[in-house]
Amino acid sequence: MISSAVCLMLLGSCSTTAVPRPVPLSQPGQRKRWETARYGLFVHHVYGGTLQGMTPKSGSGGFPANIDQFAESFDVDRFANAVKDMGFEYVIFTAWHFNMNVLYPSKRMAKWRDPSHATSKRDLLGEIIAALRKRGIMAALYSHTFVGHEFRPDGLKPYYSYDRKDGVVTDEMRRTGYYPAASAPWGPQPPPPETMRWNNFINDIYDEMAARYGSSVEAMYFDGSWVWMVDRQRLFNTIRRHNPNAALIANGTTEHGYEYSSNEIGSPEGKDYGFGKDTIGVTNKDARTWPGYRRHVALIAGANWWAAAPGGPKFNVDDIIRYTILQAASSAAGGIGWSFGTYADGSFETGLEDRFRAVWQKLKPIEASIRNVVQSRAYPTPEKTTINSLAVPFVATEDKSGRRTYLHVLKPGNSQTIELPTAGASIKFARASVLGTPGKVSLAPKGNGWELKFSGNWDPIDTMIVLEHAR
Numbered sequence: 001m002i003s004s005a006v007c008l009m010l011l012g013s014c015s016t017t018a019v020p021r022p023v024p025l026s027q028p029g030q031r032k033r034w035e036t037a038r039y040g041l042f043v044h045h046v047y048g049g050t051l052q053g054m055t056p057k058s059g060s061g062g063f064p065a066n067i068d069q070f071a072e073s074f075d076v077d078r079f080a081n082a083v084k085d086m087g088f089e090y091v092i093f094t095a096w097h098f099n100m101n102v103l104y105p106s107k108r109m110a111k112w113r114d115p116s117h118a119t120s121k122r123d124l125l126g127e128i129i130a131a132l133r134k135r136g137i138m139a140a141l142y143s144h145t146f147v148g149h150e151f152r153p154d155g156l157k158p159y160y161s162y163d164r165k166d167g168v169v170t171d172e173m174r175r176t177g178y179y180p181a182a183s184a185p186w187g188p189q190p191p192p193p194e195t196m197r198w199n200n201f202i203n204d205i206y207d208e209m210a211a212r213y214g215s216s217v218e219a220m221y222f223d224g225s226w227v228w229m230v231d232r233q234r235l236f237n238t239i240r241r242h243n244p245n246a247a248l249i250a251n252g253t254t255e256h257g258y259e260y261s262s263n264e265i266g267s268p269e270g271k272d273y274g275f276g277k278d279t280i281g282v283t284n285k286d287a288r289t290w291p292g293y294r295r296h297v298a299l300i301a302g303a304n305w306w307a308a309a310p311g312g313p314k315f316n317v318d319d320i321i322r323y324t325i326l327q328a329a330s331s332a333a334g335g336i337g338w339s340f341g342t343y344a345d346g347s348f349e350t351g352l353e354d355r356f357r358a359v360w361q362k363l364k365p366i367e368a369s370i371r372n373v374v375q376s377r378a379y380p381t382p383e384k385t386t387i388n389s390l391a392v393p394f395v396a397t398e399d400k401s402g403r404r405t406y407l408h409v410l411k412p413g414n415s416q417t418i419e420l421p422t423a424g425a426s427i428k429f430a431r432a433s434v435l436g437t438p439g440k441v442s443l444a445p446k447g448n449g450w451e452l453k454f455s456g457n458w459d460p461i462d463t464m465i466v467l468e469h470a471r
Contacts, residue, residue, distance in 0.1 A: 033218060034090075034334060035332065037090050037333070038324075038334070038373055038397075039328070040088050040089055040090040041090070041337065043091060043092065044094050044306040045103075046306055047067045049067070049101060051152070051154055055070070055341065056344065057343060059311065062309075067101055068120055068122070070120070072122055076128055077131060078346055078347065079346040080132055082347075082348060085357060085360070086353065086356040089137065089371050090139070091128075091137060092141070093129075093142065094141075096143055097143075097223070098147070098150055099150040100205070101119070102119050103120050103123075104119065104209075106119040106205070129213060144224050146202075146227040146229060149173075151172035151173050160179055176201040177200065203235060203238045210238065210241070214242055217246060219247040219249055221251070222251065225256040226256055232256075249261065262295055262337075263293050268289075268290050269282045275291055279384060287318075287322040287387070289386055289387075289388055290323050290326070291383075291385060292384065294330065296331060297335075301338045301340045301355075305341065307348070309343075310350045317355065320356070320359045321362055322462070323336060325410065326381070326395055329375070329376065329396055332375060365435065366464040368399065369466075375397070377423075379423065387410050390411050392418075392421070393418060394411070395410060402469070406465075408463075409463040410461075412463065416458075417451060417453050417454075418454075419452075420449045420451070421449045422449050427469055429450060429467045429470060430468045432465055432468070434463065434465050435465070437463045438456050439456015442455075443467070452465065
């Protein structure tokens with residue numbers, strides 16, 4: 001996970017003006033499912049080896065002795081059942097990050113790197129994908145395209161990396177081509193010949209992974225999307241050979257040349273790696289100050305991207321619900337991926353599972369309005385809107401059939417009446433009903449819009465009203 005400020009320092013810019021040939025769009029099935037997904041889980045489950053512990057054994061701390069112990073201790077069914085009980089539509093699970101310690105048997109990793117390099121004997125990744133799909137949960141894989149700076153035995157020496165070109169170069173860096181020729185220019189441009197070996201390596205690894213899991217993976221999430229040394233089009237073609245339907249998602253912006261993009265947020269009020277870079281007045285303690293985005297948002301809900309010992313939830317139930325709804329209305333694909341990790345045994349960071357079970361208990365009655373939905377055509381939510389800055393007291397989603405608008409009243413006033421402006425896309429409403437909150441609602445034309453009257457008490461978090469479209 002690299003912040004935009006670090007990206008600017010290392011590469012000159014995180015955007016690229018020389019986008020490769022257009023990405024072949026995935027087929028409608030899986031791509032459309034990513035476009036209607038709104039409520040997900042982002043899991044970093046990473047074996048750090050001797051260089052960096054990362055994922056601990058449990059909330060009490062400690063680290064597994066080796067990658068096989070790490071993989072074997074994971075209870076897949078417990079993990080998948082917990083995900084289902086927390087109500088998530090999808091899981092983005094880490095295929096690799098730190099040092100590319102993959103959680104499946106990889107012959108190609110041993111071919112390119114030291115033969116003793118850590119890859120697990122157990123195909124843990126495959127078992128997790130199968131368990132999620134069995135429960136109707138969409139599986140996506142996170143991976144990083146340029147992590148050769150971590151191909152080193154320990155952290156004591158100043159090793160070579162893209163921001164320290166005078167560091168020590170390891171044998172594994174040379175074998176995989178991470179170390180480009182000194183004459184290779186740095187900046188946003190098509191990859192030069194000096195990067196061919198790294199692209200050969202990374203495509204070979206992706207080819208093996210994509211062949212292994214095929215169409216069982218419905219989306220691929222790429223970190224390092226801004227790194228100009230990676231030939232994106234070649235990478236896309238490699239994956240498309242095995243899975244022409246997978247949605248391709250970049251940790252970055254649409255400028256990076258991927259189908260979809262994601263905004264990784266470490267802390268809401270952060271000025272660089274948070275919402276604070278786009279909006280003033282953001283505070284971690286009030287989700288009404290957080291902006292919604294067209295792109296997917298991955299937001300740390302625990303202590304870090306991966307599980308901490310003992311760790312704990314960062315946000316309360318009400319704020320998680322508020323932002324889930326706002327991002328469901330704002331996003332064009334993916335919605336919100338709440339990020340909190342698992343310990344080595346597959347249990348979640350202390351307190352997070354209970355917190356999100358409580359969230360789902362409140363969201364489940366209005367599930368139809370926040371899962372498997374699209375942006376509202378009647379009342380679209382402008383980019384970077386916060387609940388506090390809403391011009392109207394609600395945001396809206398729409399069912400994918402185009403027959404219903406789901407109105408979420410997030411900012412109720414003292415009146416029991418809401419004036420609805422003219423709906424977009426020439427949509428007319430036939431009737432209204434309330435879902436998940438006691439009370440009745442009536443709807444009547446008024447001018448070019450409608451007058452909505454609610455007989456109950458507004459829920460202080462969200463009152464969800466279903467508007468049936470006239471046919």
